[in-house]
Structures are given as structure tokens and as C-alpha cells.
Amino acid sequence: MGREISQRPNYQVLAIVTLQKDRILGGSQLSLLANDEEQQKRITQDIAKAMKADVVKMKDGDYLVIRV
Amino acid sequence: MDTEMISSQYLVMIVTGIVMGTMARIMTIKADYRQYPSYPNGYLIHLVTGFVAASLGAVAIPALMTKNFVAVTFLTVAIQQFRDVRKSERESLKDLENTEFAYRGDAYIDGISKTFESRNYFALIVALVSSLTIQIVNLEQIWLSVLAAIVIGGLTFYIINRFSKGKSVxxxxxxxxxxxxxxxxxxxxxxxxxxxxxxxxxxxxxxxxxxxxxxxxxxxxxxxxxxxxxxxxxxxxxxxxxxxxxxxxxxxxxxxxxxxxxxxxxxxxxxxxxxxxxxxxxxxxxxxxxxxxxxxxxxxxxx
CATH class of the missing domain: 3.30.1360 (Gyrase A; domain 2)
Structure with a gap:
């Protein structure tokens, strides 16, 4: 697995969009707090489109915008 | 002046070797679903290097027969040239990595460039064997010698082509x-x-x-x-x-x-x-x- 990791393209977390303020602890990414789920989806979509990035929906409801 | 001219037998030997070797290279340039190297410039580059490889193989026997033993060392030049083919192919494919939908990856690039190098050896070996056949057979009717060279050269091509052919998924x-x-x-x-x-x-x-x-x-x-x-x-x-x-x-x-x-x-x-x-x-x-x-x-x- 070690070789594979070394050859895999680097992922970069560009943004995290959450509904819970206490989940934002820090980091270099853009962290945004949405009011409701609709807004959360909309913000995520807009960032992903602008940055030409991919979206990961985490099981706890947060959205990550990441770029390969 | 005539003594400096190459004899007609050697001329036939060299031409047959070059044609057979170049043909071997042409037959190994594939234009399949992979669409590589089926670009016009790709064809030209590999045909010309194949022709050069065939020429080097074809003149080796006449050089030996005229006791020009030092001349055979140019085969080392050929090997160097083929390595350069591999190197340039690798560099070219690596340059393209960021422009493709997915990466080829270093392992695939290595495999492709080795294949290009080995196909030049095809041209050299087929040319060498063809001209050697004419020298060994040495029939009075030259066209019979050429025919024998075509048969043996073709057989050589078939054998090394099968030898170098890998499996697929x-x-x-x-x-x-x-x-x-x-x-x-x-x-x-x-x-x-x-x-x-x-x-x-x-x-x-x-x-x-x-x-x-x-x-x-x-x-x-x-x-x-x-x-x-x-x-x-x-x-x-x-x-x-x-x-x-x-x-x-x-x-x-x-x-x-x-x-x-x-x-x-x-x-x-x-x-x-x-x-x-x-x-x-x-x-x-x-x-x-x-x-x-x-x-x-x-x-x-x-x-």
C-alpha cells in the first residue's frame, strides 16, 4: 500500500460546509457555516463549480470540497 | 575507379536487407484501438529510425566480407541510437501526462518506450539475417538468393515478433x-x-x-x-x-x-x-x- 500512496495524486481539501458551528476546528481550508441543508448544498455546489473540484458528502452531514 | 565501387552482389545484399528490415518496422507500427503511434509525425519518426536500423543491419555482412572489421563496431552506435529512441519516447510521453484524461503512469510509459526500442532491433536483426542469407546461399541466380533472404527474413521476423509479444488482460x-x-x-x-x-x-x-x-x-x-x-x-x-x-x-x-x-x-x-x-x-x-x-x-x- 505504501507504494500506491506515493504514486497517488494528492488530494487537497478546499472547503468544508457544515451546519454545526462547533465542528469547525481550524485548518487551511475554507470553513463555512450554512443555515440549513438547502443552503449547505447550494454553497458546496457553487464552490465546487468555481474551483472545478469534487464533492464528498460525509455521513455526519458535512460537505467537503476536494480537488485531486 | 571500379575497384572502389561496391559489387553488385553486395549492393543486392544491402538493398534486400534494408527493404526487409524496414518492412519489419512498418509491420510493427500498429494503428489499433490504442491509436498510438498512429499520428502522421509518429509514423514518420519511427519509419525513419526503422530505416536507419535496417541500414545498419544490412551493411554489417558486406563490411565483414570486405575485411572491414572495425566497421562492425558501428552496431554499438545502433544500440546507442535505439536507447535514445527509448529515452525520447519516454520523455515525450511524460510530457503528455498532464494533458490526458488519466495518467499513463511510469510503468506503462516504461513499457511503451521499451517496445519502441525493441522494434528497432527487429529491423536490425531482420536486415542482418536477410543479408546473411544472401551471403550464405550465394546462388548463381541472384533472384533466388533474394527469394531465400525474403523467406528467412520473414521467418526471423515471425519468430522474434512472437517472442516479444506479451499477454493482455x-x-x-x-x-x-x-x-x-x-x-x-x-x-x-x-x-x-x-x-x-x-x-x-x-x-x-x-x-x-x-x-x-x-x-x-x-x-x-x-x-x-x-x-x-x-x-x-x-x-x-x-x-x-x-x-x-x-x-x-x-x-x-x-x-x-x-x-x-x-x-x-x-x-x-x-x-x-x-x-x-x-x-x-x-x-x-x-x-x-x-x-x-x-x-x-x-x-x-x-x-
């Missing part, structure tokens, strides 16, 4: 269509988890509607060693995206229990049959080949 594994399933933001193919990058509704819908997938089942357990190799999987993924294009996503994933490998993507054009054909015909890279029989060999000193 379809030879060591079954390649079948996979069933795509999107659960929330997670992508599964035949129940194998592939990715969770489908976080947006658009992505999930797109993959459901347009995604296609194949699953590779290795015939034997030991074939997994090669197929699981990252370079090999990258080569398969590259060929898939190369043949069908990639509208948005492309993934490869291995499953640990049975050694199944998933290749999935959203193609620009083409259908599942084209993907199946492409994956089956992807070459097994030399650098990842392992022989299970060789591993069982009982050499002296081994139990």
Missing part, C-alpha cells in the same frame, strides 16, 4: 460488465465500494445515468500479483479513458477478497462493449509480470 482474467449502484454519495460496482466522490446530486445522477463499469476477475490467484499492481491498473484505466474519453469521473478500485478489479468511468462516446474490448486488450506490463512457475523452480541449494 483478457488472457489472464475474465472481464465482465459491472453493475453500477449509487448509495447516497458512494459509488459501488457489483457491490464493491469504489468512491465517495459523488457528493453532489448532479454527480450521483450523472453516474447513475451515464456511468459504465467493468469488473476484472483474474483466472488464477497468482495473476492478482500483476493485476493488483498500481502501474497495471493505471494502464488499464488510461486505455479505457483513452478509447472512450472521460466526461467527468474515472475510477479504478481493487477488491481484496477475490482480487476483483473495478474500472469505471463516465465516457464521452462509446459503449460497454468498447470498454470491454479495450480492457481485455490492454497489455500486461513487462515490469509487473511474475511467473509463478519460476517461483516454484527447485534450483540447487533450495529445498
Amino acid at each position: 483478457g488472457d489472464i482474467a475474465d472481464v465482465k460488465q459491472g453493475e453500477i449502484e449509487v448509495k447516497g454519495s458512494e459509488l459501488f460496482v457489483d457491490g464493491i465500494y469504489v468512491s465517495n466522490l459523488l457528493g453532489s446530486e448532479n454527480a450521483a445522477k450523472m453516474f447513475k445515468d451515464e456511468g459504465i463499469a467493468v469488473v476484472i476477475h483474474p483466472h488464477e490467484e497468482h495473476f492478482r500479483i500483476g493485476l493488483d499492481n498500481f502501474g497495471q491498473r493505471q494502464a488499464i484505466l488510461f486505455e479505457a479513458t483513452r478509447a472512450l474519453g472521460a466526461k467527468r469521473y474515472h475510477f479504478s478500485r481493487k477488491e481484496y477478497d477475490d482480487g476483483r478489479i473495478v474500472i469505471t468511468l463516465i465516457p464521452i462516446a462509446g459503449d460497454i462493449n468498447k470498454l470491454l474490448h479495450t480492457v481485455r486488450n490492454t497489455p500486461i506490463l513487462e515490469s509487473v509480470k511474475k511467473s509463478s512457475k519460476l517461483m516454484n523452480t527447485k534450483f540447487i541449494g533450495r529445498e
Whole structure:
């Protein structure tokens, strides 16, 4: 697995969009707090489109915008 | 002046060797589903280097026959030239890495560039054997000697072509269509988890509607060693995206229990049959080949 990791393209977390303020602890990414789920989806979509990035929906409801 | 001229026998020998060697190179330039090197400039470059290789092979025997032993050392120049072919091919493909849908990967680039180098040796060996045949046969009727050279040269080409021919994925594994399933933001193919990058509704819908997938089942357990190799999987993924294009996503994933490998993507054009054909015909890279029989060999000193 070690070789594979070394050859895999680097992922970069560009943004995290959450509904819970206490989940934002820090980091270099853009962290945004949405009011409701609709807004959360909309913000995520807009960032992903602008940055030409991919979206990961985490099981706890947060959205990550990441770029390969 | 006449003494400095090459004899007609040697001239025929050289011309036959060059023609046979160049023909060998022409026949190994493939324009298949991979569409490489079927660019006009690619053809020209490799035909010219093939011609040069054939010329070097063809003049070796006349050089020896005229006691010009030092001249044979130019074969070392040929080897250097072929290495340069490999090097330039590697550099060229590496330069293109960032422009493709998926990376070829270092292992595949290495394999391709080695193939280009070896095909120049085809031209050299076929030319050498053809001119050697004319020298050995040495019939009074020169056309009979040429005919013999064509036959022996053709046979040589057939043998080394078979020798250097590798296997493809379809030879060591079954390649079948996979069933795509999107659960929330997670992508599964035949129940194998592939990715969770489908976080947006658009992505999930797109993959459901347009995604296609194949699953590779290795015939034997030991074939997994090669197929699981990252370079090999990258080569398969590259060929898939190369043949069908990639509208948005492309993934490869291995499953640990049975050694199944998933290749999935959203193609620009083409259908599942084209993907199946492409994956089956992807070459097994030399650098990842392992022989299970060789591993069982009982050499002296081994139990």
C-alpha cells in the first residue's frame, strides 16, 4: 500500500460546509457555516463549480470540497 | 575507379536487407484501438529510425566480407541510437501526462518506450539475417538468393515478433460488465465500494445515468500479483479513458477478497462493449509480470 500512496495524486481539501458551528476546528481550508441543508448544498455546489473540484458528502452531514 | 565501387552482389545484399528490415518496422507500427503511434509525425519518426536500423543491419555482412572489421563496431552506435529512441519516447510521453484524461503512469510509459526500442532491433536483426542469407546461399541466380533472404527474413521476423509479444488482460482474467449502484454519495460496482466522490446530486445522477463499469476477475490467484499492481491498473484505466474519453469521473478500485478489479468511468462516446474490448486488450506490463512457475523452480541449494 505504501507504494500506491506515493504514486497517488494528492488530494487537497478546499472547503468544508457544515451546519454545526462547533465542528469547525481550524485548518487551511475554507470553513463555512450554512443555515440549513438547502443552503449547505447550494454553497458546496457553487464552490465546487468555481474551483472545478469534487464533492464528498460525509455521513455526519458535512460537505467537503476536494480537488485531486 | 571500379575497384572502389561496391559489387553488385553486395549492393543486392544491402538493398534486400534494408527493404526487409524496414518492412519489419512498418509491420510493427500498429494503428489499433490504442491509436498510438498512429499520428502522421509518429509514423514518420519511427519509419525513419526503422530505416536507419535496417541500414545498419544490412551493411554489417558486406563490411565483414570486405575485411572491414572495425566497421562492425558501428552496431554499438545502433544500440546507442535505439536507447535514445527509448529515452525520447519516454520523455515525450511524460510530457503528455498532464494533458490526458488519466495518467499513463511510469510503468506503462516504461513499457511503451521499451517496445519502441525493441522494434528497432527487429529491423536490425531482420536486415542482418536477410543479408546473411544472401551471403550464405550465394546462388548463381541472384533472384533466388533474394527469394531465400525474403523467406528467412520473414521467418526471423515471425519468430522474434512472437517472442516479444506479451499477454493482455483478457488472457489472464475474465472481464465482465459491472453493475453500477449509487448509495447516497458512494459509488459501488457489483457491490464493491469504489468512491465517495459523488457528493453532489448532479454527480450521483450523472453516474447513475451515464456511468459504465467493468469488473476484472483474474483466472488464477497468482495473476492478482500483476493485476493488483498500481502501474497495471493505471494502464488499464488510461486505455479505457483513452478509447472512450472521460466526461467527468474515472475510477479504478481493487477488491481484496477475490482480487476483483473495478474500472469505471463516465465516457464521452462509446459503449460497454468498447470498454470491454479495450480492457481485455490492454497489455500486461513487462515490469509487473511474475511467473509463478519460476517461483516454484527447485534450483540447487533450495529445498
